[in-house]
Amino acid sequence: MTRIIIFGGHGKIALLAEPLLVAAGNEVTAVIRNPDHADEVRATGATPLVADIEQLDVDALAELIADHDAVVWSAGAGGGDASRTLAVDRDAAIRTMEAAERAGAKRYVMVSYFGASLDHGIDPENSFFTYAEAKAHADERLRASELDWTVLGPSGLTLEDPTGAIDAEATTSETVSRADVAATIAAVLADDSTIGRTIRFNTGSTPIAEAVRG
Template sequence: MARILIIGGHGRVAQLLEPLLTGGGDTVTAVIRNADHEADVAATGAQPVVADVEALDVDQLTNLIAGNDAVVWSAGAGGGDPARTWAVDRDAAVRSMDAAAAAGVRRYVMVSYFGASRDHGVPADDSFFAYAEAKAAADEHLRGSALDWTIVAPSGLTLQAPTGRIDTRAEASGSVPRADVAAVIAAVLTDETTVGRAIRFNTGDVPIAAAIAG
């Protein structure tokens, strides 16, 4: 069983992921910014740790990450403030990658989104632009690192019931339940064939384990 650190542990996907991991015997530490959310996280079986990753430098993040077997980045600024989007979705994410490397924690899973790339096509005057740019930069840094990385890139997120089935072949973004995204993250953590791959997916008809297998 693994020790897994989830950064952004109070997010909707993270709170669905945590019981999947703890239920399977993993030890999960969930990093959250707001102490008011500790009880929510503890109820999933994860151990909450209050820390503002936006404010932590690489050395502090290294200390936070050390001793784990894997890092899952599921944090985000939530949009609305471009400066904070850059600070969290790009800068803090990049520092966490450098910290994972410094801590000797090679396995790193990034939660991104289906259209993330330098050619995202979002106009500069669009409110989504800062997020698109930040995620593209973070993903690019991760690809260039020496970590054993996987980028999980779901399409539009819904609150529908999970199906346990996805489509990794579609060229256009559709939608997928958050619970299935959580299941994909849990699956890639135990599937070494996903290392070095970006997995884009919608809801589909292929069981998750088969769909992500390399």
């Protein structure tokens, strides 16, 4: 049994990933900010943990992560305010990496996006620029860490039903369902060959477990 803590535990992807991880025999803790979401998280089989990651320092985050084996970052500010995007998508994410290192939780899966890169090419005048910057710097910090990391780069997210198949060889971003992203999180956590890799993907025709295998 792997003990997994998911940040952004009430997000659309996390709510789909949690029952998959529980069904695979894992013990899942879902970090949420709003206590009103606890019952919905509990219904997935995960244990809700109310905490405001924006406000917690590395020491406090390490206490949350302690006794877990793996961290999944699926949190986000949700756009809008640029300063909050940096505070959550970059700064809080990086603090959880430092906390995971301190707590001894070696496995870390980052849910990023297909085009994330320091050389993302987004115009600074574009409203997406701050998010692109935040994700690029968080991803790079993770890659430079001593954690057993995987960065997932799904393409444009949809609410379509899961297909169970992706294209992890894609060179241009198309779309993929959130349900298939959730299944990809579960697949990479179950496969150590995904450690140290960035996996960008669209919906496709290769079964997910096969598509992510190194």
